[in-house]
Amino acid sequence: MITTDEITEIRWHARGGQGAVTAAKMLAEMSLVKDMFFQAFPEYGPERMGAPIQCFNRLSKHKISTYCGVNYPQIVVVVDHTLLEVVDITTGLPEDGIVLINSHENPSETRKRINLEGRKLYTIDATNISMESLGRFMPNIPMLGALLSITELLSKEEAAGYLKESFEKKFPQKVVDSNITALERAFEEVKGE
Amino acid sequence: MSWDISKIDEWHWKEHPTGIAIKDPGNSRQVKTGGWRSLRPIHDKEKCNNCFICFVFCPEGCISFSNDEFAGVDYDYCKGCGICAKECPVDAFEMISEIEAQSKEK
Amino acid sequence: MAVINSKTVAIVGNEAVAEAMRQINPDVVAAYPITPQTDIVQAFSAIAADGLVDTELVNVESEHSAMSACIGAASSGARVMTATCSQGLGLMWELLYIASGLRLPMVMPNVNRSLSAPINIHCDHSDSMGARDSGWIQLFSENAQEAYDNIIQAVRISEHPDVYLPVMVLMDGFIISHAVDRVDLIDDEKVKNFVGERNAPFTMLDPNNPVCVGPFVHSYYFEFKRQQEEAMANALPVIKNVSDEFEKISGRTYGLFETLGMEDAEFAVIAQGSGAGTIRHQVECLRSNGIRAGMIKLRSFRPFPAEELIKALSGVKTVAVFDRSTTFAGGMGGPVFNELRSSFYEQEAKPLMVNYVYGLGGRDLSVELVKKAMEEILEMNSSGKAEQKINYLGLRE
Incomplete structure (x- = not known):
């Protein structure tokens, strides 16, 4: 989907400690694989475990020269569905924007529950995937996988290859493998309407 | 000594070395601080025990010894601070008026 | 842009600066951490601990000590770097003048952050602008790439015999220091050859050529200060020449400022730092709609390239200066505005000049605000x- 010459702007909603900032940074690194230009930055300030946070990406085929905050994202990623009751995730999101939510529900169920009008909605049960493959609640990698899948920025194989190379430098093989499983499952299990 | 600083106060701004670094060592010899003196130390060879204490304490390094014996004060640089007289354990220095000393020399 | 470089990476601005420091391999780094500069010191400490550089890393207890140690090391002949921002730069204050007065080559990234009070950790240019009369060269960076490139060039500018002045490399706190950006790194060997051997006006640890540094000077202090003014003026062509040479190893060139559309512009905007990027985006939009807008991104604020700026702005009717700090002169606007306006005093044809003070304490310079100002x-x-000559862009009023 990221094929236009325009800049694609993404806003991540999460809670401190869920790895959203890391995921945004990894998205930036992955877009380098495609020789794209990118930015990844958090909403600066004190970060507290569990408090609502935001972070942002800009992706483009051309050099990016805007360095301000992202006010009108085309894509919103909600890493923790409990935030839906706390934050207005649609702020600045246009009618044809995309929402990706970590939820065990189908997109139609979620749409009804949160009264979302217009926009394309995707859901992925990142919580369950992370519990099953990593054994703990760390939804960032499956969320990243789902985002890559719907944006078609990287193929499943490219994304897995990148993750392998990047994680093998830092983590034991078991952790690398379980994260790749989580990423690949997200590619397959994301649902949209 | 290659660097004549006698007229440094008249130098054009371009003549000064970069960074206020004095690259020619020992030019303090060109500044004869003896002219600052209002009291002059006079050494008494009879009282002196050649203990070197004045040599150690003199802040200008103007007291010299030769063959372990007191050899004199360099009045070109002695500022007349009186530290030698104050520190001397046998009171071998007497501080006298510089004007008086100069008039005696004439 | 030709891709001459071997390595393109995704890193934050602070990591880009630390990477440049690794490649420069300075003899001594004495620094104290302060948000948002901390990552530079942290990353470089890791590099030093891993033995990737030969640097003597001095962990000091304050910025005052950091700059003191740098002055001592630079006097002794070492290639020296440090990094700071905001209150840290404030604590270095009296030493800044000693480093420049002794004409010590030195490179210091300053990650622009506002000054207290009220306490704020976000970006504005108040910290480095306050040091604009301290005799340091000041180069602004728009993004992580420029911060990296400026650090490498700063070594050569600082150590040039016509200059011998310390250089402050400025980059916007958080906006650049903490954002992942695409950076083309230059090969280690090329950087090494580019910076070359350390060059300095004197060294205190050479027994064959002893020097006395920093004596009390009353009667010719004025003459030394005049020399510093000359050195700063000399830096103008040196910055350009170093940029030309840098282009050969990087494919990127900078000069004293960057221009866009100035050949036919009817009005121009001047800005520095990351704000210039957001403004450029809008100027490009206007130009694609047939509006003859132009912009200048000021890279060298010290020395201030007054003559070159007047020349570049000679064809425009209106100039809008964006300042990310103010002078508290009682409504006179920001420092860049004041200096540019003063530069035009002798000119017969003066453009209409207005000032936009923006972004204090990290207030976002959004695309919408830039659009509003452009209108x-x-x-x-x-x-x-x-x-209104002085405008506060993004202020709630």
Whole structure:
């Protein structure tokens, strides 16, 4: 989907400690694989475990020269569905924007529950995937996988290859493998309407 | 000594070395601080025990010894601070008026 | 842009600076951490601990000590770097003048952050602008790439025999220091050859050539200060020449400032730092709609390239200066505005000049705000009148 010459702007909603900032940074690194230009930055300030946070990406085929905050994202990623009751995730999101939510529900169920009008909605049960493959609640990698899948920025194989190379430098093989499983499952299990 | 600083106060701004670094060592010899003196130390060879204490304490390094014996004060640089007289354990220095000393020399 | 470089990476601005420091391999780094500069010191400490550099890393207890140690090391002949921002730069204050007065080559990234009070950790240019008369060269960086490139060039500028002045490399706190950006790194060997051997006006640890540094000077202090002014003026061509040489190893060139559309612009905007990027985006939009807008991104604020700026702005009717700090002169606007306006005093044809003070304490310079300002500037340009000379962009009023 990221094929236009325009800049694609993404806003991540999460809670401190869920790895959203890391995921945004990894998205930036992955877009380098495609020789794209990118930015990844958090909403600066004190970060507290569990408090609502935001972070942002800009992706483009051309050099990016805007360095301000992202006010009108085309894509919103909600890493923790409990935030839906706390934050207005649609702020600045246009009618044809995309929402990706970590939820065990189908997109139609979620749409009804949160009264979302217009926009394309995707859901992925990142919580369950992370519990099953990593054994703990760390939804960032499956969320990243789902985002890559719907944006078609990287193929499943490219994304897995990148993750392998990047994680093998830092983590034991078991952790690398379980994260790749989580990423690949997200590619397959994301649902949209 | 290659660097004549006698007229440094008249130098054009371009003549000064970069960074206020004095690259020619020992030019303090060109500044004869003896002219600052209002009291002059006079050494008494009879009282002196050649203990070197004045040599150690003199802040200008103007007291010299030769063959372990007191050899004199360099009045070109002695500022007349009186530290030698104050520190001397046998009171071998007497501080006298510089004007008086100069008039005696004439 | 030709890709001459071997390695393109995704890193934050602070990591880019630390990477440049690794490649420069300075003899001594004495630094104290302060948000948002901390990552530079942290990353470089890791590099030093891993033995990737030969640097003597001095962990000091304050910025005052950091700069003191740098002055001592630079006097002894070492290639020296440090890094700071905001209150840290404030604590270095008296030493800044000693480093420049002793004409010590030195490179210091300053990650621009506002000054207290009220306490704030976000970006504005108040910290480095306060040091604008301290005799340091000041180069602004728009993004992580420029911060990296400026650090490498700063070594050569600082150590040039016509200059011998310390250099501050500025980059916007958080916006650049903490954002992942695409950076083309230059090969280690190329950087090594580019910076070359350390060059300095004197060294205190050479027994064959002893020097006395920093004596009490009353009667010719004035003459030394005049020399510093000359050195700063000399830096103008040196910055350009170093940029030309840098282009050969990087494919990127900078000069004293960057221009866009100035050949046919009717009005121009001047800005520095990351704000210039957001403004450029809008100027490009205007130009694609047939509006003759232009912009200048000021890279060298010290020395201030007054003559070159006047020349570049000679064809425009209106100039809008964006300042990310103010002078507290009682409504006179920001420092860049004041200096540029003063530069035009001798000129017969003076453009209409307005000032936009923006972004204090990290207030975002959004695309919408830039658009709003551009509309106002367009209006001023067509009417030839400015209702308000000093404008506070993004202020709640």
